[in-house]
Amino acid sequence: MQKPPRPLPQATPETKEYWDGLKRHELRIQRCSDCSQFYFFPRPFCPNCQSQNVQWQTVSGKGTLHSYVIAHRGHPAFDTPYVIAIVQLDEGAKMMTNIVGVDDPTAAKLPADAPVQIVFDDVNENVTLPQFKLV
Amino acid sequence: MADSTALRHKTAIVGAAETNTVGILPDHSMLQLHAESAFNAVADAGLKMSDIDGLACVAPAQVSEYLGIMPRWVDGTAVGGCSFLIHVGHAAAAIAAGYADTVLITHGESGRSRVGVGGFGGGPSTIGGQFEAPYGVAGPPTMFSVPIVHHMKTFGTTEEQLAAVSVATRAWAVKNPRAMMRDPITVDDVLASRLIAWPLHLLNCCLVTDGGGALVMVSEERARDFPKKPVYLLGRGENTAHQGISSMRDMAVWSGAAEITGPEAFRMAGLGPKDMDHAMFYDAFSHTPMYALEALGFVGPGESGPYFAEMHTAPGGDFPMNTNGGGLSYTHTGMYGMFAIQEAVAQLRGEAGERQVDGLETSIVHAPGGMFSATATLILANQ
Numbered sequence: 098m099q100k101p102p103r104p105l106p107q108a109t110p111e112t113k114e115y116w117d118g119l120k121r122h123e124l125r126i127q128r129c130s131d132c133s134q135f136y137f138f139p140r141p142f143c144p145n146c147q148s149q150n151v152q153w154q155t156v157s158g159k160g161t162l163h164s165y166v167i168a169h170r171g172h173p174a175f176d177t178p179y180v181i182a183i184v185q186l187d188e189g190a191k192m193m194t195n196i197v198g199v200d201d202p203t204a205a206k207l208p209a210d211a212p213v214q215i216v217f218d219d220v221n222e223n224v225t226l227p228q229f230k231l232v
Numbered sequence: 233m234a235d236s237t238a239l240r241h242k243t244a245i246v247g248a249a250e251t252n253t254v255g256i257l258p259d260h261s262m263l264q265l266h267a268e269s270a271f272n273a274v275a276d277a278g279l280k281m282s283d284i285d286g287l288a289c290v291a292p293a294q295v296s297e298y299l300g301i302m303p304r305w306v307d308g309t310a311v312g313g314c315s316f317l318i319h320v321g322h323a324a325a326a327i328a329a330g331y332a333d334t335v336l337i338t339h340g341e342s343g344r345s346r347v348g349v350g351g352f353g354g355g356p357s358t359i360g361g362q363f364e365a366p367y368g369v370a371g372p373p374t375m376f377s378v379p380i381v382h383h384m385k386t387f388g389t390t391e392e393q394l395a396a397v398s399v400a401t402r403a404w405a406v407k408n409p410r411a412m413m414r415d416p417i418t419v420d421d422v423l424a425s426r427l428i429a430w431p432l433h434l435l436n437c438c439l440v441t442d443g444g445g446a447l448v449m450v451s452e453e454r455a456r457d458f459p460k461k462p463v464y465l466l467g468r469g470e471n472t473a474h475q476g477i478s479s480m481r482d483m484a485v486w487s488g489a490a491e492i493t494g495p496e497a498f499r500m501a502g503l504g505p506k507d508m509d510h511a512m513f514y515d516a517f518s519h520t521p522m523y524a525l526e527a528l529g530f531v532g533p534g535e536s537g538p539y540f541a542e543m544h545t546a547p548g549g550d551f552p553m554n555t556n557g558g559g560l561s562y563t564h565t566g567m568y569g570m571f572a573i574q575e576a577v578a579q580l581r582g583e584a585g586e587r588q589v590d591g592l593e594t595s596i597v598h599a600p601g602g603m604f605s606a607t608a609t610l611i612l613a614n615q
Contacts, residue, residue, distance in 0.1 A: 106362035107355070116362075138363045138479070164382035164483050167430035172370040178430075181367050181374055183382075183478055193378075193478035195367050204430060209385035226366050 103174040105224050112139045114153055119225040122217040124158045126190055127151045137190035158215030160186040160229070167202050178202055184213055184229050198230040207231075236468075236500045243324040244455035244462035245612070247277025247448030248577040251340070254443030254563040255412050261348030263298045265340030265444035265565075270299060273446035274336065278459045284448075286332025288319035290567070295338055305332035311472060312601025313514055313567040316447075317608035320573065321468035323449045333450065340444035343566035347442075364476050372516060373437055374429045375476075376603045379483035380519050381431065386484040387534025389522070391431050393541045395422035397518040398435050398560050400546035405557025407547065407587035412439055413561040422518075436518040438559035438568070445570040447577075463580045466594075467501030467611035469493030477603040484534075488607035489527035489598065497596075497609040505530045508611070509592045510579055511551065512572035514599035515558040521545075524598050528609070552589045555579060569599040573610065580614040 108116040115138075118125030128135045129143035130150040142149045165182035168175070180196040197216060199206050213229040220226055249272030251257070251265055260268065266289065274281055287303040289295050290310035296303060307322045309315050316339055323335040342349050355361055369375050383389050399419055405411035417435060425434040455462035471488035474480055481487045498504055505528060513521035522536035530551075531539050545553035556562040556575040563571060576595040578584045597610040 103368070104361065104365040105356060106366055107357035108362070109357050112362060138359060164379055164385075166374055166377045166381070166432070167427070168368060168370065168374045169427040169429060170370070171374055171429070172368040175368040178427075179368055181369060181378065181429075183378060183483065191478065193364050193367050193369075193476075209381060 101174050103220070104172070105220060111141055115139045116224070118155065119217060119227060122225070123155045124215055124227060125153050125155050126186070126188070128154050128188075135186065135188040135190040137192045156186060156188045160184040160213050162196065162207060162209060162211045162213055163191055165196065165207060167204070167207075180207065182229065192227070194227055194229050196231065197228045236496070237502065239324050239328055240466050240500055240502065241464050242452050243327050243449055244452055244464045245320075245447050245577055246450050246455055246458040246460060246462055247273040247279065248446075248463075248574055249273040249276045250445040250571065250574055251443050254410060254565075255441050256344055257342070257442035258345040258347060260342065260442060262340050262342045263294060263348060265342060265442065266295050266338045266446075267298055267340070269340060269444035269446040270336060270338045273448050276460060277448040279334065279448065283334050284336045286323065286326055286335035287338070288323055288335060289338040290315050303332065305335070311606035313516070313569045314599035314601040314606055314608035315567060316570040316573060317468070317597060317599050317610050318470045320447070320449065320465060320610055321470055321608070324465050324468065327449065327451050335449045337447040337449065338444070339446065339565070339567065339570035341565035341567055342442045343564070344440050344442045360476050364478055372603065373432060376517055376520070377429050377432050378477045379480055379604070382483035383519065383523070384431070387537065389534065389537040391423060392419050393537030394431060394436055394518040394522070395419040396541040396543070397515065397521055398422050400540060400543055400549070401515060401554045401558040401560045403546045404555045404587055405561035408557045408562060411557040411562040412441060413557070432517055438516050438564035439561070441563045441565055443563050443565045443571070445574045447573065461581050461614060463577045464613050464615075465610065466503065466613050467497035467499070467609070469496035469609040471607045473605065473607070475602060475605050480604055486523040486527035486600075486604055486607065488604070489524060489609065493598070493607045493609040494528040497611050501611040503594065503611060508594050508596045510555065510576065510589055510595040511545075511553040512576050512595065512597045513553055514568055514572055515554055515560050516564070516568070516600070518560070520600060521553065523604070528596070528598060547587070555584065555587050555589060569608070572597050572599055576612050580612060
């Protein structure tokens with residue numbers, strides 16, 4: 098049976114800069130100029146203090162493995178088992194992603210708070226997804 | 233400013249019923265599940281459908297059309313499984329304000345058989361479509377479960393402790409003839425069941441069923457004139473915090489419960505955790521009641537794992553919880569909160585049969601909507 102396609106994102110005006118940055122292999126997120134906090138997902142105001150004084154910044158793509166599941170029954174586009182993770186970027190914001198490059202993932206291979214690094218996955222000419230690997 | 237304590241003990245549930253059966257019901261559409269439970273609850277209250285002048289459910293236009301009623305007050309709050317707890321709180325305010333006298337709250341969901349049900353999920357430009365779906369989330373087992381590892385890391389919570397929640401809950405289901413899963417299970421059985429999304433095994437996950445439930449609420453003044461013993465609303469709290477699990481504020485803490493719904497419900501009731509005789513903590517997965525127990529202050533942060541492992545919540549324990557068998561073993565239509573209220577009412581009325589807990593005066597009902605996204609708490613009493 099043919100696998101269905103992986104669900105892909107469609108940018109909105111508020112998130113276009115993020116997705117365009119990934120196509121250039123840059124991780125660009127927003128930081129509040131008033132409370133100084135980085136946040137995710139993109140929106141034109143800070144969800145921590147509601148200030149509209151926010152700026153885009155290119156960040157390091159380094160972070161830690163904050164939490165995760167190992168999906169053994171999941172989306173039909175994915176080969177199981179696969180890892181759905183929350184990565185906490187070194188700049189502070191948290192985002193969902195996958196941990197790639199771990200064969201037959203188990204809890205023992207994925208210690209909590211392990212350092213991770215972004216990998217840019219060029220799915221097609223329009224979409225690049227942020228994936229992470231263990232460092 | 234007005235104070236919610238003015239509404240303590242001012243309204244009561246006087247009708248409560250589920251569909252004739254729950255489980256696998258391919259001969260009922262979603263709307264018929266609403267209707268069957270609605271007629272049962274109205275009959276339980278000794279009323280006729282024409283007596284209803286207020287309606288709350290997740291789709292009030294559809295349900296009023298289907299039932300053929302024209303309520304003068306409606307609430308369509310639809311934030312997932314805790315919506316019905318929120319409807320109860322809203323109905324209390326509406327009755328006190330004179331917006332309605334006799335409120336019907338309904339739930340019906342063909343979660344298993346999918347009869348007369350629309351589509352699910354949003355498009356690729358929604359927040360979830362952009363920032364969660366591309367990573368292979370596939371419904372609640374791979375979404376609601378995402379925070380658990382952070383709880384394990386923070387507090388040392390174990391897979392065995394998660395399994396204990398399922399074991400204690402199944403022990404109650406053994407006593408409930410309407411429950412779908414009635415064979416006793418052990419911690420080893422849970423750990424040996426197939427992996428769904430580590431750390432969750434199959435027996436850490438709720439059922440997927442069809443069914444419905446409904447309630448009738450009136451003012452405290454009228455409540456004693458109905459056939460059944462009234463169940464009074466003492467306190468309520470409600471909150472929304474996020475939609476996607478990746479935006480959960482603190483993955484080790486159910487913030488909506490800890491900061492908003494618990495404090496508000498207890499303050500309104502004038503009671504605290506030690507005053508609660510019985511609990512219905514929505515168990516979508518084994519960890520959901522663990523997060524509830526900590527957030528509502530029944531135990532300290534990180535203490536829920538050992539607490540469940542000691543079987544305090546099982547039959548014979550000192551804090552009976554999820555006494556119908558819960559979403560894990562009784563039934564789970566998708567938005568289970570209505571069934572949690574139904575069991576609290578049954579226990580407070582003394583109608584719970586073999587699983588009846590003696591001497592109950594209070595019950596706390598607590599539920600999430602979505603993935604810890606919305607939260608609601610009710611404190612109910614029979615005095």
